[in-house]
Amino acid sequence: MDPDKKTVVVLGSGWASTSFIKKLDTRYYNLVVVSPRNYFLFTPLLPSSTVGTVNMKSIIEPIRFITRHKKRAVQVFEAECTAVDPASKTITIEDHTPEKDHHPVKSLSYDYLVIGVGARNSTFGVPGVDKYGCFLKEAKDARKIHNKLMDCIENAALPNQSPEEVNRLLHMVVVGGGATGIEYAAELHDFLVDDLRTWYPDLADKIKISLIEALPNVLPQFSKQLIEYTEKNFQKQHITIHTKTQVKEVHPKELVVKKADDSVSTMPYGLLVWATGNTTAALVQKLKEQFPEEQTAKKGLAVDDWLKMKGCEDIYAFGDATHTQYAPTGQVASQQGKYLAHQFKQMFIRDALEAQLKKAQDEKEKEKIQKKLNHIKEIKPFQYTHHGSLW
Amino acid sequence: MDPDKKTVVVLGSGWASTSFIKKLDTRYYNLVVVSPRNYFLFTPLLPSSTVGTVNMKSIIEPIRFITRHKKRAVQVFEAECTAVDPASKTITIEDHTPEKDHHPVKSLSYDYLVIGVGARNSTFGVPGVDKYGCFLKEAKDARKIHNKLMDCIENAALPNQSPEEVNRLLHMVVVGGGATGIEYAAELHDFLVDDLRTWYPDLADKIKISLIEALPNVLPQFSKQLIEYTEKNFQKQHITIHTKTQVKEVHPKELVVKKADDSVSTMPYGLLVWATGNTTAALVQKLKEQFPEEQTAKKGLAVDDWLKMKGCEDIYAFGDATHTQYAPTGQVASQQGKYLAHQFKQMFIRDALEAQLKKAQDEKEKEKIQKKLNHIKEIKPFQYTHHGSLW
Numbered sequence: 001m002d003p004d005k006k007t008v009v010v011l012g013s014g015w016a017s018t019s020f021i022k023k024l025d026t027r028y029y030n031l032v033v034v035s036p037r038n039y040f041l042f043t044p045l046l047p048s049s050t051v052g053t054v055n056m057k058s059i060i061e062p063i064r065f066i067t068r069h070k071k072r073a074v075q076v077f078e079a080e081c082t083a084v085d086p087a088s089k090t091i092t093i094e095d096h097t098p099e100k101d102h103h104p105v106k107s108l109s110y111d112y113l114v115i116g117v118g119a120r121n122s123t124f125g126v127p128g129v130d131k132y133g134c135f136l137k138e139a140k141d142a143r144k145i146h147n148k149l150m151d152c153i154e155n156a157a158l159p160n161q162s163p164e165e166v167n168r169l170l171h172m173v174v175v176g177g178g179a180t181g182i183e184y185a186a187e188l189h190d191f192l193v194d195d196l197r198t199w200y201p202d203l204a205d206k207i208k209i210s211l212i213e214a215l216p217n218v219l220p221q222f223s224k225q226l227i228e229y230t231e232k233n234f235q236k237q238h239i240t241i242h243t244k245t246q247v248k249e250v251h252p253k254e255l256v257v258k259k260a261d262d263s264v265s266t267m268p269y270g271l272l273v274w275a276t277g278n279t280t281a282a283l284v285q286k287l288k289e290q291f292p293e294e295q296t297a298k299k300g301l302a303v304d305d306w307l308k309m310k311g312c313e314d315i316y317a318f319g320d321a322t323h324t325q326y327a328p329t330g331q332v333a334s335q336q337g338k339y340l341a342h343q344f345k346q347m348f349i350r351d352a353l354e355a356q357l358k359k360a361q362d363e364k365e366k367e368k369i370q371k372k373l374n375h376i377k378e379i380k381p382f383q384y385t386h387h388g389s390l391w
Numbered sequence: 392m393d394p395d396k397k398t399v400v401v402l403g404s405g406w407a408s409t410s411f412i413k414k415l416d417t418r419y420y421n422l423v424v425v426s427p428r429n430y431f432l433f434t435p436l437l438p439s440s441t442v443g444t445v446n447m448k449s450i451i452e453p454i455r456f457i458t459r460h461k462k463r464a465v466q467v468f469e470a471e472c473t474a475v476d477p478a479s480k481t482i483t484i485e486d487h488t489p490e491k492d493h494h495p496v497k498s499l500s501y502d503y504l505v506i507g508v509g510a511r512n513s514t515f516g517v518p519g520v521d522k523y524g525c526f527l528k529e530a531k532d533a534r535k536i537h538n539k540l541m542d543c544i545e546n547a548a549l550p551n552q553s554p555e556e557v558n559r560l561l562h563m564v565v566v567g568g569g570a571t572g573i574e575y576a577a578e579l580h581d582f583l584v585d586d587l588r589t590w591y592p593d594l595a596d597k598i599k600i601s602l603i604e605a606l607p608n609v610l611p612q613f614s615k616q617l618i619e620y621t622e623k624n625f626q627k628q629h630i631t632i633h634t635k636t637q638v639k640e641v642h643p644k645e646l647v648v649k650k651a652d653d654s655v656s657t658m659p660y661g662l663l664v665w666a667t668g669n670t671t672a673a674l675v676q677k678l679k680e681q682f683p684e685e686q687t688a689k690k691g692l693a694v695d696d697w698l699k700m701k702g703c704e705d706i707y708a709f710g711d712a713t714h715t716q717y718a719p720t721g722q723v724a725s726q727q728g729k730y731l732a733h734q735f736k737q738m739f740i741r742d743a744l745e746a747q748l749k750k751a752q753d754e755k756e757k758e759k760i761q762k763k764l765n766h767i768k769e770i771k772p773f774q775y776t777h778h779g780s781l782w
Contacts, residue, residue, distance in 0.1 A: 077549055
């Protein structure tokens with residue numbers, strides 16, 4: 001760490017933060033990375049990793065692999081940031097591993113803080129989701145789904161299982177009709193019905209996949225054409241779509257669901273994958289409450305068009321941690337990371353020119369520096385360029 | 392399952408059982424596999440998988456992948472056999488997964504039972520080993536070691552860690568100076584000191600590896616030459632060997648050890664790998680107690696030279712579940728599996744000839760069958776052929 005350089009602390013190691021870490025020029029700044037996960041995860045292939053189509057290690061890149069190729073040494077701390085104090089420009093980091101010592105809470109100073117901590121899985125307060133359901137966000141979620149899937153299938157193959165128990169074990173339920181839920185229901189079908197047929201020939205025809213969505217149709221944010229295509233395809237593959245259906249409770253082996261006609265029933269299940277979108281991460285929620293006047297967005301941090309957090313100096317945010325006009329995708333986050341790294345470079349040059357201007361004595365020189373400064377001051381706001389979708 | 396054929400139930404999916412499953416001719420027998428693990432694990436590469444040199448999926452082969460290529464359908468049950476009743480020729484199997492129903496205990500009948508359940512890790516009753524130490528036997532052990540290793544290193548890299556805590560976290564202890572322990576200490580060295588140097592340059596020189604052995608020297612079952620080579624190499628690599636040292640207690644962050652001079656001291660550690668060999672598996676212990684007169688071996692099942700369990704009809708055993716003159720290696724177990732499958736084929740032919748003999752009326756035909764029978768009855772005892780060691 002060079003004491004003459006400003007220190008940028010970046011939180012998180014997802015799409016936005018990793019892109020920022022890759023692009024930030026460490027000749028201009030000290031860089032510190034704080035994330036409870038010491039690797040980047042290529043999330044589009046996470047569903048495939050639950051069924052073994054891709055190997056988990058193939059979709060992981062250690063953050064230290066990226067940082068060790070930077071021009072100057074980067075500090076990486078595997079810890080979670082639990083609080084930000086903008087007044088003293090410090091953050092609190094906590095170690096949650098079993099190896100933590102008696103003082104797991106440490107403090108770090110920053111000149112600039114960049115928040116890319118992502119979002120939390122939303123459960124809408126439905127009891128039992130955290131305990132009995134599986135999310136689809138982190139590597140550990142994929143492992144949990146994989147183990148659960150194999151347990152269900154192997155248990156259904158045990159001798160003397162009752163037909164009801166076999167049906168329960170082989171009933172896979174996906175909750176959430178957004179892109180993630182739809183994609184995952186299809187992935188499950190390909191694996192369970194197609195791939196497993198040769199391995200468990202007696203079970204393949206007993207597998208049932210259901211998709212539950214509270215709204216009147218799936219993929220509400222997509223075109224009518226895509227919705228119809230999906231519905232037709234799912235019908236062909238015997239994936240049952242239950243729209244206008246809400247999950248009210250999750251028990252170890254059954255769900256309580258409420259239909260459009262207000263009727264309440266139970267639904268036995270083997271595997272439950274919960275993909276109903278994101279809600280605000282704990283740290284972000286805390287920070288919002290510190291600036292109630294400026295931070296009025298329902299979810300995520302409000303930022304200006306330059307990704308600076310509203311109401312607060314020297315704090316920037318991007319990706320799923322923020323509330324913007326863009327969809328919460330890796331593509332947006334990645335472009336934001338790249339943009340912010342470029343903006344930081346411009347900020348450094350601007351600060352350097354301003355320092356030069358102060359020192360300059362010759363009028364002509366001053367004018368020259370001022371010209372450069374005028375040019376650099378116009379940092380353009382972030383603009384997203386859509387390069388297409390994966391499906 | 393063909394009711395006219397005898398049913399062979401094989402327990403386990405390790406070296407012996409898998410080799411038996413591969414070789415048994417299912418034209419002659421119904422085959423049922425019972426194992427709490429639905430895959431074969433290539434154990435020689437397990438140490439490498441803890442440090443990412445090989446991927447876990449590369450050293451696993453699903454049992455169903457093997458069985459689905461057999462001539463007739465094989466039943467595979469992912470469950471643990473918890474009891475054998477030789478009188479009624481039935482076994483009890485139990486499901487231990489979270490998916491188990493209210494009746495997790497089922498019963499299965501056999502004509503022949505083949506026991507290849509392996510052995511349990513021996514802890515010599517040292518308190519805390521199970522809870523805080525890591526074994527090196529199953530896939531889950533390798534994952535546990537990997538997570539523990541990374542937690543230790545990442546924690547040592549956290550800001551403001553005391554030098555004592557850093558030293559503790561980076562002290563890796565292997566208990567057991569047999570082949571497994573020695574190999575693992577070397578693997579740890581290669582990974583931590585060589586590979587990690589570029590990733591954690593500040594930590595590499597602080598890593599300490601210790602090997603603890605209760606006997607006066609390591610590798611007691613090997614040649615003096617190999618022992619000296621190992622000791623010299625370890626000295627060069629700064630792996631400290633503590634011989635004549637016993638671990639008396641294992642606590643979360645320190646061991647209590649007793650040296651040759653009876654002095655007792657504590658040893659702080661980050662990772663503890665426990666590799667002190669095998670002891671009898673629970674099922675085998677139970678079965679031994681059912682035949683106290685014939686089953687007098689200290690560890691494992693006593694079998695005759697044809698791998699038939701002593702004191703009991705129609706039960707065979709092989710691999711680490713047995714007590715034989717051979718070393719507990721995969722090579723021995725694998726040859727035993729192949730041998731037993733061949734013996735079962737001969738048994739089938741013998742039984743068929745005996746049935747023919749009973750039915751035969753012509754004296755000349757009887758003589759011919761008897762001749763064949765005399766030849767087949769001479770089933771040769773198992774003999775091990777050493778094809779060399781991996782190191």
